[in-house]
Amino acid sequence: MSEADAQRRRSAELRDRAVRTGDVETMLAAVAAARAxxxxxxxxxxxxxxxxxxxxxxxxxxxxxxxxxxxxxxxREALAASDGEDRARMHRNLGAVLSMLGRLTDxxxxxxxxxxxxxxxxxxxxxxxxxxxIALNNVADALGVLGxxxxxxxALDASVAAxxxxxxxxxxxxxxxxxxxxxxxxxxxxxxxGGEARLAEAVTLxxxxxxxxxxxxxASAVRYNLDRAEALLLSSHEAR
Numbered sequence: 676m677s678e679a680d681a682q683r684r685r686s687a688e689l690r691d692r693a694v695r696t697g698d699v700e701t702m703l704a705a706v707a708a709a710r711a712x713x714x715x716x717x718x719x720x721x722x723x724x725x726x727x728x729x730x731x732x733x734x735x736x737x738x739x740x741x742x743x744x745x746x747x748x749x750x751r752e753a754l755a756a757s758d759g760e761d762r763a764r765m766h767r768n769l770g771a772v773l774s775m776l777g778r779l780t781d782x783x784x785x786x787x788x789x790x791x792x793x794x795x796x797x798x799x800x801x802x803x804x805x806x807x808x809i810a811l812n813n814v815a816d817a818l819g820v821l822g823x824x825x826x827x828x829x830a831l832d833a834s835v836a837a838x839x840x841x842x843x844x845x846x847x848x849x850x851x852x853x854x855x856x857x858x859x860x861x862x863x864x865x866x867x868x869g870g871e872a873r874l875a876e877a878v879t880l881x882x883x884x885x886x887x888x889x890x891x892x893x894a895s896a897v898r899y900n901l902d903r904a905e906a907l908l909l910s911s912h913e914a915r
Contacts, residue, residue, distance in 0.1 A: 677715070677716070678712075678715040679713075679715035679719060679722065680712075682708045682709070682711040683708075683709070683712045683725055686705050686706075686708035686709040686712060686725045686726075686729055687705075687725060687728075689701055689702075689704050689705035689708055689729075690705040690725075690728055690729050690732055693705055693733075693736075694732055699733070699736065699737065702729065702732055702736065703733065705729040705732070705733075706726065706730060708729075709725040709726035709728075709729050710726060712725065712726075718756075720752075720753040720756035720757050720761065720765075721753075723749050723750070724749070724753045724765065724768065726746075726749040727746045727747075727748075727749035727750040727753060727768060727769075727772070728746075728768070730742050730743070730745045730746035730749060731743065731746040731768075731771075731772050734746055734772075734775070734776075735775055738779060740776055740779055743772055743775055743779065744776065746772045747769060747772050747773055747776065750765055750768050750769035751769060753768075754766065754769060760799065760800070760806075763795070763796045763798075763799025763800050763806070764796070764806075766792045766796035766799060766810075767806075767810045767813060769792045770789045770790070770792035770793035770796060770810075770813050770814070770817065771789070771793075771813050773785045773789035773792065773817075774786060774789040774793075774813065774817040776789075777817065777821070778820050783821060783824070783825055786820055786821040786824075787821065789813075789817040790814055790818055793811075793813045793814035794814055796810035797811055797814060803843075803844060805844060805850065805853075807844070808840075808841040808842075808843075808844035808845045808857075809841075809845075809853060811838075811840055812837070812838065812845070812853070812857045812860060814834075814837050815833075815834045815835075815837035815838045815841065815857070815860045815861070815864070816834075816860050818830045818831070818833050818834035819831060819834040819860055819863045819864040819867065822834060823863070823864075823867040828868065831864045831867050831868050832864075832868070834860065834861075834863075835865060835868070838857050838860050838861035838864065841857045842854065842861070845857050847883075847887060851887045852887070854887060855883075855884040855888050855893075855897075858880045858883060858884045858887075859880070859881065859884045859897055859900070861877075861880055862877040862880035862881050862884070862904070863900060865877040865880070866900065866903070866904045869907070870911075871908065871912070874907055874908040874911060875908060877904045878901065878904050878905055878908060881897055881900055881904060882901065884897050885897055885898060885901065
């Protein structure tokens with residue numbers, strides 16, 4: 676095994692451990708290992724992608740936009756060096772980290788760029804494949820956040836359509852976690868659009884997603900959105 680391969684393996688293992696434990700020192704060690712892999716083989720986009728992944732975990736955990744911006748930079752470099760399905764994966768990863776950055780900084784330009792990369796990823800995967808559905812869900816997420824924060828109902832409608840398309844693949848029986856994420860994004864967009872029928876569907880989707888999620892952090896966010904949707908639905912009923 677080459678030095679670059681050994682460091683790539685170490686970075687991936689450390690990143691996975693950091694995701695499970697939430698330990699920042701382990702996250703930093705994953706970043707360092709990816710940098711070591713890149714130093715050993717500057718021509719391999721896998722090292723750039725691993726560096727992007729490690730930086731993403733650190734930025735998401737610490738809510739530090741600097742790390743997310745650095746992750747986006749790594750993925751841009753990896754994208755430029757990739758082709759075929761690897762290129763689609765880099766578009767997807769770059770779109771996902773830009774969506775996190777846009778949500779954290781309230782930057783519509785980052786969200787718009789996330790949507791563009793997400794759509795490029797969708798185009799790069801076979802329609803109906805799991806990767807295609809996950810890329811669609813990422814697009815839906817960015818569209819939903821952009822629509823909610825800017826009041827763009829067209830973006831919210833597009834988010835709903837993308838979620839429904841993704842859910843034709845990520846069924847609850849086959850892919851429960853992906854189903855829960857797509858269902859949550861669908862509920863978010865429906866709740867932002869408003870109206871009794873949409874709010875009632877959003878409440879049902881949030882409740883079902885909670886049953887399928889085993890990640891306490893994600894479940895907490897869904898529960899918060901469920902409470903908000905239920906309050907809006909109650910207000911709608913009382914206003915009649």
